[in-house]
Amino acid sequence: MWSFKRLLALPTILGLLSSAYGAFFYPNTQASLLEHILVDTHGAHSSGFADAITPCTNYVSGNQSMGRTTAAQWIRVAFHDFVTADVASGTGGLDASIGFETLREENSGSAFNDSFTFFRPYVNPVISTADILALSVVMSVGNCGGAQIPFRAGRIDATGGGAFGVPAPETDIPTTLGFFSGAGFNQVDSIGLTACGHTLGSVHHGGFPTVVGPEAVSSDNLAGGIHFDTTVANFDPLVVHEYLNGTGQRGGPLVTSFNVSSRSDLRLYESDNNLTMIALGEQGTGFLNTCVGLLQRMIETVPKSIVLSDVVTPMEVKPINASLDFDSKGNLFFSGYIRILTPTPSSPPSAPAFLTIASTTPIPLTPEPAQGQSIFGTTAFYPFATKVIDAGSFAHFSVTGHGSHITFPVQTSAFVVPSLTSVSSTSTTILNFTVATRSRVAPTVKVQVPVGQQGTLGPAIKTFDNVAVNNTGRKAGYELWAGSVDVGALATGALSVAILDGEGKEVDVGFF
Incomplete structure (x- = not known):
């Protein structure tokens, strides 16, 4: 059994409820929380994550007149994190090491810190920054007109910067193809991945003055961005057609730059006489399907020690915050939501649904x-x-109903x-919690908290083992045990309280 509570002053991973709830997560905690971000994008109980890329022209981190788009930033950040991988030795890839590398010349621009600032509240003890970065690619493509990329979880964040080796506008072809090859992509793959990544977004004078001249700067384009194609916020094949036909943006500024040495896309596309682009x-x-394959390979390039999960897929029937708690009289109650997803283009259900506990009488459910x-x-709740x-x-x-x-x-x-259980934050975050057990033996409790770390905007997870607890009474056949943790820093996202069994396995985890 798992519990979750909105963390004060932070966006919630589960946008459903504004007060404390203990929730069962299905099929498991990590998949449930990530599925929520992936599926609950707009309307009732949304996670808020997709708001950053809605519409796809949006720049969530600043002035809309900057000429930047968040969806394109997210893809760029993931590419820079991935391309320094060494697949032969099994190091690097999608591991969020890019957060430590933002001062490197090869990582010019605001995209990296913009993205990690937005990602921070969504990172917690079971969701890494690297998983959020991978998910951001999936959502940018899927929500901006592209095909859906399968998403797997389980990435572990790096604790420092990784290797150098991101292709730059002035990088020659042998070196560029060498960087891609090290990350497991051959020449055809490299051209395809570049074209896929450059169907969204722009190159800006502010970050790349040797690619885009100052004439691009205007009152409604303050960073001086020039688009890769004429549908800057649509994930489509137009970047390829405009390049081949010499129309529109002609492939963008990395093809057409006034500075011949900065035409890196042109050199790459022409490296096989344009056969791949044709x-x-x-x-x-x-x-679009080609891009799915290439981008999935990109986000699944991870250190060899990482085993990714099964694909996180939308659940048509999903318990949300299905919770055990005590009422004011000490009675045990089970409450929450059942979310029913009706796939497009079917109509939402009109027939009633029922919930049954064990063999008791079914409880009729009425949607909000x-x-x-x-x-x-x-989705109906x-x-x-x-x-x-x-x-x-x-x-x-x-849960019975709707077939x-x-x-x-x-x-x-x-x-x-x-x-x-409650969380307060002033100069530090303080957690006061209570756990209920049937045993009269004091439980083993572990607390984990995401906190800031030096060198990156990606959080680190701080762990408190064997937290002391005191017996405070009894309710509905359960012993109550209270404890408290002063984190010593401000939490950046949801923290967790875990009850462990004698073998150190989690019996229950609560998120707050």
Whole structure:
């Protein structure tokens, strides 16, 4: 059983609720939280993540007249993080080391710190900055007109800067292809990945004055950006066609720059006599699927020690904040939401749904009026709350309706108590928590907190093991144990409280 509470003064990973809830996460905590960001993009209970790239012309980090777009920034940051990988030795790739490398000349521009500043509140003990960076590529492409890239989780953040080796506008072809080759991409792959990455965004005089001249700067283009193609915020094949046909932006400033030595895209595209670009142009909309394959390979290039998860896929029926807690009279209650996703273009469900605890009478569910929307379809949210008479026999619950009957397991031996847990932040973050157990033996509790670290805007995870707890009473057959942690710094995102068994495995984790 897992719990989550909105962290004060920070955007919440689960945008559903503004007060403390203990929630079961399905299929597991990490996948559930990332699926929420991926699917709950707009409308009711959205995570807020996709707001940064809605519309795709948006620049979330500053003045809309800068001429920058956040979706293009996210793809660029991920590319710079990836391309210094050494696949032969199994090092580098998508590991968020780019956060430590922003002062390097090869990482010119504001995209890196812009992106990590936005990502910070979404990073917690089970979601790394590297996973958020990979997810940002998936969402930028999918929400801006491209095809959906499969997303796997499990990346681990680097603790320092990685290797040098990002191609620059002036880099010669042998060196450029050598950088790509080190990251596992051959010449054809390198040309394709560059074309895919450059279907969004621009090059700016502010970051690259040797590529774009000062004449590009204007009152509505303060950073002096010149687009790669004429659909700067649409993920489409136009960058390829405009390059081949000499129309529109003709492939962008890395093809057409006044400075011949800065025409890196032109040198790359011409390195095989344009054969790859011609083949990409002949694919039509199939170009989007080619980009899916290349970009998936890019974000899945990780250190050899990392094993990525199964693909995180939208759940059509998903419990949200399905929670155990005590009411004011000490009774045990189970409450939360059931989210039902109706894939596009089907109509949202009109028939009732039911929730059943063990073999008790089914509880009818009525959806909230507000719905959510995403590229995956429409989401409806069904709140529920019911008293638990016998926690010992409560091992699962079922959701019936809309053509399905799905059973979800629960465990009730121990849980973090949401209503008796709070977080305060002044000069430091202080967590006061209570856990409930059936055992009269004091539980082992671990607390983890994302905090700032020197050299990068990506958080580090600070761990407190064997946190002391005191027995404070008994409710509904459970012993209550209270503890407190002064983090010694301000938390940057959601922190966790874990109850461990005798083997050190997590019995329950609460997020706050």
